[in-house]
Amino acid sequence: MDIGRCGAIVFALLDCLPGMTFTLALFRKRLRFNEGATVMACVAIIALQMLAGSLRYGHINDNAYMAAFAVFVPALWGIPVLVLIRGSWRKAVFVMMLFMNLSGTIAIIGNAMGRWLLPVGVCLPYNWQYLLMIALTGVILIGVLYVLFGGILLELFRFGDADHIWRYLWLVPAGFSLIALWMRFGTTEPEYISTAKPANFLFLMVLFATKLGTYLIVGKIVLVQRQRNELQIVNRQFELHERAYRIYQERDETERRLRHDFRHQLAVLSTLAGEGEFEELRGYLDKMVRSIPLRARNRLASDPELDALLQYYAYEAEHVGVRFSSRIEAPVEQYVKSVDLTVVLGNLLENAVQAAGCGAGERYIDLHVGKVSDVCMIVVRNSYDGPVAERNDGFLSAKHEGMGMGLESVRLTVQRLHGECSVKHDGHVFTVRISLPV
Numbered sequence: 001m002d003i004g005r006c007g008a009i010v011f012a013l014l015d016c017l018p019g020m021t022f023t024l025a026l027f028r029k030r031l032r033f034n035e036g037a038t039v040m041a042c043v044a045i046i047a048l049q050m051l052a053g054s055l056r057y058g059h060i061n062d063n064a065y066m067a068a069f070a071v072f073v074p075a076l077w078g079i080p081v082l083v084l085i086r087g088s089w090r091k092a093v094f095v096m097m098l099f100m101n102l103s104g105t106i107a108i109i110g111n112a113m114g115r116w117l118l119p120v121g122v123c124l125p126y127n128w129q130y131l132l133m134i135a136l137t138g139v140i141l142i143g144v145l146y147v148l149f150g151g152i153l154l155e156l157f158r159f160g161d162a163d164h165i166w167r168y169l170w171l172v173p174a175g176f177s178l179i180a181l182w183m184r185f186g187t188t189e190p191e192y193i194s195t196a197k198p199a200n201f202l203f204l205m206v207l208f209a210t211k212l213g214t215y216l217i218v219g220k221i222v223l224v225q226r227q228r229n230e231l232q233i234v235n236r237q238f239e240l241h242e243r244a245y246r247i248y249q250e251r252d253e254t255e256r257r258l259r260h261d262f263r264h265q266l267a268v269l270s271t272l273a274g275e276g277e278f279e280e281l282r283g284y285l286d287k288m289v290r291s292i293p294l295r296a297r298n299r300l301a302s303d304p305e306l307d308a309l310l311q312y313y314a315y316e317a318e319h320v321g322v323r324f325s326s327r328i329e330a331p332v333e334q335y336v337k338s339v340d341l342t343v344v345l346g347n348l349l350e351n352a353v354q355a356a357g358c359g360a361g362e363r364y365i366d367l368h369v370g371k372v373s374d375v376c377m378i379v380v381r382n383s384y385d386g387p388v389a390e391r392n393d394g395f396l397s398a399k400h401e402g403m404g405m406g407l408e409s410v411r412l413t414v415q416r417l418h419g420e421c422s423v424k425h426d427g428h429v430f431t432v433r434i435s436l437p438v
Contacts, residue, residue, distance in 0.1 A: 005057040007126030012053025013046065014134060015107070016077045018142070019099025020045065023081055026095060026157050029418050032086040045080050050077055060125045060190060067185035068397040071374055074100045087420075090166035095157065097173035098215065104180055105208050106141055110134035112196040125192050149216065156219045176211050180204065229412055243312050243346075301328045305338050306345070310367075313349040317365055319356035322382075329370040336376050336417070336436055341369075343413050344378065347406035348432055352382035355430060359385040371438065385428070410434070 020042070024031070031038055052073050059065040078096045085092045114123030114133035122383035123129045183204055187194045194200055264289060272281040300310040310326055345367070351366045365382045407423070410432070414421040419436035 003128075004126050007128065007131055007251055008057040009053045010131055011126055011134065012049045012056070014131070014138065015053075015073065015103050016049050016245050017046075018138070019039075019096055019103060020077055020081055022099060023092060023095050024084065027085045027088065027201050030086045030088060032084055035381055038084055041080065041084055044079050048076055049073065057126060060192060063185040063187070063191060066191055067181060068156075070104070070181060070185070070232075088166075090170055091157070091168040094166055094173065097170055097177065101173050101180065102142070102145075103138075104177070104184070105204070106138045107134060107428060108184070108195045108201070108204055109141065109182075110137035111192050112201050113137060115192075115196045129309060145212075149212070152216065152219050152223075156222055166222075168224075172214060172218060173211070173370075176207070176214075179207060183207070184255060232409060243309070247306075290409055300326050303338050309342055309346055313346075313353055313365075316353050317356070320353065321363060322353060323362075323364040324354045324367075325364070326366075326367040327369070330361045340413055340417060344410050344434065345369075345380075347410050348378075348380045352430070355384040356382045359383050361385075374438045376436040376438055378436070379431065381429060381431045383428060384425070384430050407417075407432075 018255055024042070033041070056066065056069055056073075059069075078093075078100070081096065082089055082092055110131065110133040111125075114130055118129060118133075123133060124264075131208060183200065183257070184191045184195055187200075195204060269281065272278075272284060278369070299307055300314065301307040302335070306328075310328075314324045314326070349365070349367070356363045356365055361383070363383050365380070367381075368377070368379045411421050414434055414436065417436050419434060422433045424431045424433075
């Protein structure tokens with residue numbers, strides 16, 4: 001194999017390895033396969049990149065051929081990497097497109113610097129001087145960008161966001177890629193010559209600066225939207241805690257009243273017994289027995305806060321004629337924090353009570369929380385009638401115009417805890433399944 005073809009292979013590796021490594025590291029908690037299978041897949045992707053890179057050699061003066069490969073080669077590693085990631089595909093596409101744009105810019109700057117700084121004819125595509133300039137440019141540019149914008153990018157991609165936030169954002173780097181492709185290959189001269197001309201190079205650098213500014217604006221928008229979602233979740237937590245506190249207050253008031261009444265009843269019993277009025281004593285005792293409620297509320301969870309929440313929705317379900325059943329495998333607080341369970345179960349049960357309460361026929365809500373292996377499973381199943389309004393992978397609210405926030409808050413909480421949330425409905429039964437790592 002000649003040196004030029006080897007250089008084309010090395011260039012292909014420089015083109016894909018940084019983006020592939022960063023993307024997989026960023027989504028390491030959402031990989032579809034185990035570590036061994038992922039490594040084997042990456043080795044296969046790298047081998048394909050080396051093969052595709054070798055095919056570039058000998059065609060550097062053919063702009064149409066090189067333009068096709070400028071699209072084909074990134075897709076050759078981008079699509080398989082996307083398959084390795086479970087969920088959040090729009091966010092993953094955005095990240096990969098960022099690196100594809102960056103790799104193209106590094107190639108343009110490295111080529112131009114080599115042609116300007118080195119003697120004429122020394123820096124040619126895929127020779128060692130060319131690859132050295134590309135590598136140095138990549139190290140310097142990525143280092144500078146990380147120092148200036150790394151904090152914002154890491155904050156942007158550190159947490160899971162609702163997938164619809166990223167629904168169309170990947171089109172931003174895709175659009176910039178199309179513009180850059182036209183600037184690089186839309187001329188009669190070979191790309192490595194035309195992009196090194198000062199006017200073209202200046203335009204491409206202005207385009208690169210525009211990309212950076214746009215990405216920063218997009219990042220700020222996503223961070224603001226995330227803060228709004230987190231604020232809604234916090235407000236929802238306060239609301240649910242307030243409900244639980246009201247239940248505790250009602251229970252405390254009821255217990256104080258019962259103790260007060262029982263003290264008077266004991267005084268009456270003592271008086272009747274002391275006076276020998278046994279018939280009246282027997283009648284008073286019968287009256288006391290009849291006044292005891294036939295059905296007392298059982299404790300539904302070992303955690304007091306969670307129990308208060310379940311008692312509240314059990315009462316709400318009973319109030320609208322819905323059968324409520326729950327099975328909580330104690331101690332559930334060892335699996336998931338009670339504050340997170342409050343948000344998840346509070347939103348799910350509120351939706352379930354509303355949906356089941358509006359239905360006809362058998363109306364019920366079934367809740368099961370348990371542990372399977374190292375996963376906490378939450379299943380909420382309720383009856384309902386009528387169509388379910390969906391839009392953009394979300395559900396429209398039945399209480400107001402626009403998207404419902406209950407299930408969206410649940411999904412955001414589950415994503416933050418690196419869990420999974422699935423929804424099924426068949427016209428009569430609505431089921432939400434949640435799995436959270438313990």
